[in-house]
Amino acid sequence: MWRIPPQRTRWPMLVPEIADLGVRAVFAFPLCLFHGARIGVLELYRTQPGRLDTQRCRAAAGYAAALRPIVVEELDPSRNPTMVDPALSPRGTVHVAAGMMAAQLRVSPADALTRLRAVAFAQHRRITVIAQDIIAARLRFRPEDSDST
Template sequence: MNREQAITEAFVGLTDTVADDVDPLTLLRRLVDHCVRLTGMDAAGVMLANARGRLQSAVVTEERVELTEMFQAQADEGPCIDSYHTGDAVHADDLAASDERWPVFTPLARAAGFAAAHSFPLRLRGQNIGALNLLARTPTPLTPDDVRLLAALVHTATTSVVTWSREPLRPYDIVTRTQAALSAKAVLDMATGMLAATAPLTMAEAGQRLRGYAASQHLRSADVAEDLVRRRLTPATVLAGTP
């Protein structure tokens, strides 16, 4: 698949909101996967604003990204925090030069193995609902073409995340659906922890097993997680049924 085909596939995947297995977290996971695949970034994540306006991690491509997002949320500083509050893209091609800019976040991000960070706001109808977090292990600038592509992907994903339901969008639904995505993330984390506690799996591996089971059963990951947490489904069944 060439780059043009990959870009087309990315936009098609982010606008596919009618499939039965699609939910906000699935759409955001597609976003971060495409962002890494189509740019020079090594990892990505999305943070969403909770009811108090504080950012929380929603999806990540690897566990160390979630650590950097926790650093930003706790310190209230970093590229995602700035992007969310300003509504503008934020770029740090080399974190080694950002100690004064983000004195708490920068050394922690570098200790996690990242040397560059970029962030784009998730914005819809004049309302900021979160930020995309892009990280690289070496100092890495984004090209102007990358910036335009990422901005378009983020806008497409943001629109899809808020409007994925077949119900008509009302003025307060933007916040409601953002909160629903964060609630689904909390349930997903609990279910993933249950799988990791049942078998010798890391959280990342357990998450993959849960998504694999959901795909094999043509179910949404969020629904499988809900069934696990409510004991309508056993961890053994999910682990045994994963391809």
Template sequence: MTIQDSFASAVGALRGVAAADRLCEVCVELLSVDAAAISLVFDGANTGTLGASGDAARLYDELQFTVGEGPCLESVSDRAPVMVVDLAADVDTGRWPAYGPALLAYGVCGVFAVPVLVAGEYVGALDLFRDDVNMLTGDELSGAMVAAELAELPMLDLLGNNLMALPADVNGPGWAELNAVTRTEVSQATGMLVAQLDVDPAEALVRLRAHAYATNRSATQVARDILERRLRLDPG
């Protein structure tokens, strides 16, 4: 059985987010990595996590949104794989001054990202994380490329389903699935901060991200506290 057959067999008839999660889990099983996530990237920002092998992978991915840098953004921008075998050594180059040290603090030593192409557009990346310093073997790199190609299918499921369902039923599964993978709560909280702090949306988002980074929390966690009025940022 080829590695492509192994991935396809493991994902089976799953669709959408379930397929994306399973694809990430199989990456951990077959590629000797410790975590995997599929990032959604639009307009130069990590706008959501389509799939993840677990909570740690989801945290590593969202951290790219919080600090505005990381392998998924670089991979989509350059339209090429990103391979960082030794993150500690790479940090010294100043490549990701916020994301690199944050990942190292979580015990991640290496990170790899392969862009995901949908309908001719680069709309995301498959991110792989390792807790040791080792390059992907040739077979593992080939497997990562296959997994990135297969990630196109759950992305198409998500985009296609929501294009049809969103206008028709705001309480339907299309909205629920979209909200589950995108940073909708961050957008809502940013809107609240615009009114509370009397700043423009860009400044409000910077404030939210800065608070998340300073308190070592995800942007989504901070957004939820703002929306539920458990947190009010200082206007100063």
């Protein structure tokens, strides 16, 4: 079995999972608006390790550029009013906030969700309200505070 030691990768949790699926190379091409804001990413996977050659890299960048207007149209609520973003539901909001908390505290998403529950319990507040405060940047966490959340 092909493995990269966890200490040699930027993504020690991801690499073993995708390696088990036969993935040996991952390529990401941002989907950007005209002013540079990123709205998504085109991810490509390959079973052979190595870089994309120039021709394939240009083709993939072209596919990403072609996808941009389609994604923008799908995300426009005035054009697609029936689309509901799952992140806007109370449960989705909690997971988005846990992800933000994980990044701020430099912990796993599971640990962040546990800490988010603990904060809600300790403050006698609903977890969805705490989550909204995190997403709105009214509540932030620092790695040095990670033991006292």
